Amino acid sequence: MREHHFQLQNRTLWKRGHALVIAMWKEVIATCSLSGYLSWQFLKASRQSMEARVETMYYLDGFASWPVRPEVQNVLVEALAQPGNANSNHAAGWQASSLYEKGKRQVATLIGAAPSEIFVTSGATEANALAIIGVWRTVAGQVPNRNKIILSALEHDAVRRPAEALRESGCEILVCPTDTSGAICIESLGTLLDESTILVSTMLASNLTGIIQPIEKIGKMAHDVGALMHVDAAQAAGKHPIDVFDLGADYLSLSAHKFGGPQGVGALYVAASAPKPTELTTASHLETHLSGTQPAALVAAMGRAAEISLQNMDRESIHSGCLISLFEKGLSGGGLRARRLFPSSPTVPGAAAFILDTLASSELIDILNSKVCLSNASACHSGSLQPSPILSSLHLTYDEQKRFLRLGVGWWLSEREIEAATAAINDAVAKVRLATGEVHQ
Template sequence: MILSAIEHDAVRRPAEQLRRLGFEIVVCPADNQGAVCLESIEIELDENTFLVSTMLASNLTGTIQPVDIISKMARNVGALIHTDAAQAAGKLAIDVFDLDVDYLSMSAHKFGGPQGVGALFVAAQAPKPIDLTTAEPIEKNLSGTQPAALVAAMGRAAEISHQNMERETVHSIGLISLLEERLTGSGLRVERLFPSSPTVPGAAAFILDTPSTSDLIDALNTKICVSNASACHSGLLQPSPVLSALHLAHDKQQRFLRVGVGWWLTKRDIDEAVAVFAAASSKVRLATGELHR
C-alpha cells in the first residue's frame, strides 16, 4: 500500500495496523509545495501495489492534492485508489468519475452537518470493504440500527453546500485574503505557507512572528478558534509528523497556525479577530521578554 506522508491519522493509523498484519506500507514524501511527491509515487508503484491512498486536500494547509493524476498512475499498475475528501467536501466540486477513484471518504461535520456521521463512496467495480478483510465479518461489529437522523442531516447539509458553493467560494477566498492583509497591517509579520499552491476556499496556514503559537492560542482565551495542529494532535508536545513531512523546521512548527473561515463569518468578524490577535501577540511577546529585547 502507498500513502502520502501528509495523511491524517484516520488513514495513517489503519495503515500502521495493516503493517503489523504483514502489509508493506510505503510512505511517499511531500514536495516543496505542500503536495505529495508524484515522482516518488511513480517510483514506488508496481504490480504488487494493492491500494494507493492520498487526501484530496490537506487538513492542515488546505493544499489540494493531484488525485486525478495519481489515479491514472495507479490504474497503470492495476492498483485501487482511495482519497480522503474530508477537508474538501462541501468546499470543492467533487466528481468521483473525474477523479477516477475507487473509494472516497468524507465526514459530515466538515461541511455543516452533524458530528458522528460520514460517508464512503465505493465504485461499482471496486471490491466492497466487507470483501477486503479476512478478519471477523464487518456485520458482527456494526450496530443493528443506522443513525437515520444523522444520515438525513448529512444529506441535507450536502445539498445546502452544493447549492451555495459558488457564492461561498468567493466569500471564503475574500475573507482569508482580508485576514492575511489585516494581520500584516496590524504589525504581525505573517508568512503564508505554499501561497502559490491551490487550496480549498477559506483554508490557509501561516507562520507567525511570535515565539509560540501555543502561547498565542492560550492568550486568545477562547475568543477565537484557531489551531496549530490537527484536532487529534492538539495538546501533544512532540513535533507533528505532518508538519515535519512538509519540511518545516522545528522553529517554524512552533510558530505554525492553521485558519479556516467560511459562511459563518463576516468582514467585521475578521477585523475584530485581528484586533484580538494583535493584543494577544503583544501579551505573549511581553511575557517572554521579547519586547524588551
C-alpha cells in the first residue's frame, strides 16, 4: 500500500511539475517572442537608419584613397578563395604564382616597365623607403664623393622621413622650393644639383593640390650630373599617363589603393640599368624583396586595378573634369566663395584645391563628416593644428592654411551626387552662418 501510495504521489507531483514547467515555458516563449520581436524591430530600424546614412554619404576624398573598383573586388575574392603558396611546386602553388605574375605584368604595363623591374611592396611608403635608404646604402659606399640627396618642398613624410634618417649616416639633405605655379622651382634645383648629388626624389603629382610636376626636366637635370632619379607616383599612377622611360625615372613608387585597388599593396619600379638597392639583392624568381609568402591575391587585385585604370583613363579623366566644374559651380551658386589654387597649373584628373572665404575647413569637415567626406590635409596629418610645411612651401599663410580644402573625385561619383554633395555643403555653411550671426554678402 505504501509503495502504491508513493507511486501515486510521485505521479501527481510529476504531473504538477510538468504543468508548472509547461506554464513557465509558455511565459518564457511569450516574453522571448515579445523581446525578440522588439529587438528585431530595433535592429531593423537601426539597419535602415545606417543604410540611409550610407546611401547619402558622398566620398570626395580621393586623395586619401580611392574606393576599390567592383571588378577588382571580384578578382580579390576569387583569388582569396584559391589555396596555394606561390613558392610551392604543385598545382595550387603554380596557380598562385600565375596570379602573382599576371598582376605584376599589369602593373608594369601601366607605367611602361618590364615585369622584372617591378618589386612588390606593402605600398608606396615602403617603396619610397626602399628606394631612398636602399640607394644610399648601395651607392654611397661605392662613390664616396656623392653624399647629397635633394627633395622637393612638396614631399610627403613617406619621402621626408627616410631621407632625414640618413643624416646620421653623413647624408646631406637639401630641399628644393616651389615656384608660384605650385610646382618645383627648376631654377632653384639647378643651383642645388652638382656632382655630389646621389639622388633626387620628388613626387609626380602633389598629394595636396594634384599639380603635376615637371619630372622629365628634373630627371634630365639629375642625370646630367650623374645623379639617380626617384619618383613618388602614388597620386598619379592610374590617373595620369606614365612612361618611366620618358620620365627618366630610375625608381618609381606606387600604391594600389590610390587607383582603385586594395590597401596594403604597392610596388617599386627599379630600372634594369639602375643600381638595385641592397634590400632587393636577395630577390627570388618572383622578383620580390620579401622573404615570406608572396601576396598573390593582393597583387592580382592590384594588377586588375592597373589594367582597368589604363583602359578607362581617358574617359574617366573627362568625367572627373566635369565633376570638378560642377563642384565649383555648386559652391558658388550656394553663396560659399572658394578660391581655387593654381587654376592654370596642370593636375591629375579629379584633383583640386581651394581656399574657403571665411570658414575654417576643419569646421566644415566636422559638420559634414557623416554625409560628405572631405579633407584639408594628408590623411597622415589629419587633425593637426600645426602649420603645414608643405602648404607653407606653396606660399600660403597660416590663416589660408586653416581654410584650405582639397578635393578628390573620380569614377565612383555621378554628376547628380556632386550636386547633392554641394547642396549639403551649402546647407551646412548656411546653418553655421545663421548660428554665428554672419550674413554673407
